Amino acid sequence: MMQSQFNRLLPHPFVSSLVTVSWLMLNHSLDPFDITVALLLGLIIPKLVQPFIIHTPKIQWSKAIMLILVVLKDIIISNIRVAKQVLGPMDNLHPKWYRVPLDTDHDYVNTLLAMIITTTPGTVTAGIDQERGDILVHALSCDDIEADILDIKTRYEAPLLEIFNVKQGDNA
Structure with missing residues (x-):
């Protein structure tokens, strides 16, 4: 049950992390507002693009x-x-x-x-x-x-x- 909720919140953790870090780097800021926006984007964008991410391969x-x-x-x-x-x-x-x-x-x-x-x-x-x-x-x-x-x-x-x-x- 807990894993299911986590997967719904973060369907693609790597994409979420990438979006969050990219936003912070683009803004050159670690202000609380920018961190909040980065985290929100990191949650929202992967959910929006989830239908386009068909398969994430297993890699070493x-x-x-x-x-x-x-x-x-x-x-x-x-x-x-x-x-x-x-x-x-x-x-x-x-x-x-x-x-x-x-x-x-x-x-x-x-x-x-x-x-x-x-x-x-x-x-x-x-x-x-x-x-x-x-x-x-x-x-x-x-x-x-x-x-x-x-x-x-x-x-x-x-x-x-x-x-x-x-x-x-x-x-x-």
Whole structure:
């Protein structure tokens, strides 16, 4: 009974927390009024969007946090590398297009992989080709396409498969 009431009050606790923290950050304030508004929004907005949140996947949070740390580290390193490349001689740039084959057609895994690729400076996802089972990537500078593909698959795709408990070849 108590769990049922909790679920009705907070149907999506993560979304509630995200809304509350986002409101406080946007207002740059911890005044009692702003905290009250943030908490109210954190209760109301998830209830309003509940019909659109069909399924929240079960994920392995410890692995998700590790992947977030890897991605943040890669973003910092890539920012420095891209700045050096852009500010250096243009002869050192070797832009390339290549396709990263996907190990699954799981929607969450492939969408997040495409987002990670795009978020990391120096690479951008041009699209996910479901029929071919790959992601089209453009790299600002690439000397070894196979090494870049292997890096994406081992650093990002493999952990995403583990996070969502997906076996290679599984469908979403």
